[in-house]
Amino acid sequence: MAELYALQEIADPLRELGATLVALSPQKPEHGLSIIEKNKLTFDILSDPANAYAAKLGIRFELPPELRAIYQSFGIDLPAFNGDDSWTLPMPARMVIDKHGIVRVTEVDPDYTVRPEPQKTLDDVRRIAG
């Protein structure tokens, strides 16, 4: 969430470069809508049921049973939020893809508190576009 909010700061500069910013999560579309409205986001949030697309990117993982119990104790009901009972999640990831569909930058980490600055991504897009 902190990451999406931070990325909103580069939404306009990216648009000026002709680039599209888009977010993706396994959550049902209605959760995406509430995030957009609450944080006044101007970019799309796509829904990836059961992390099927995340699996194609190689970032889907299954939560071990002990972690599921902890999530449940926090009220993080993944089967309800995601509309599937796979107990899978994507590793947090940010990718820059050029206009030909070729991946040019990947930033992936199992730890959600390790994320690149939005400015770094903006610089990456400038470099690729230029």
Place this chain on the structure above:
Amino acid sequence: MNLHEKLTQIREGAKSKIPSDKLAVMHKATDDLRASGILKSVVKVGDKLPAFALTNARGAIITSEALFGMGAVVLTIFRGHW
């Protein structure tokens, strides 16, 4: 506050908000995931991004093909609103 500072604040906040036994399980799960070799299977620089057709928050189908028609794409993947 930049994103790094904000995330550091979240990480430090978790230490006081989450009981240490639960935090230990969470950290171990992250370490296990990193040690599993999963990072080696992630799509790589130079690969073609797999095509997608996914529903946005307002119910419209968005395709990767349509996005690339406009220029570069920044795709950010997050776990959830929680």
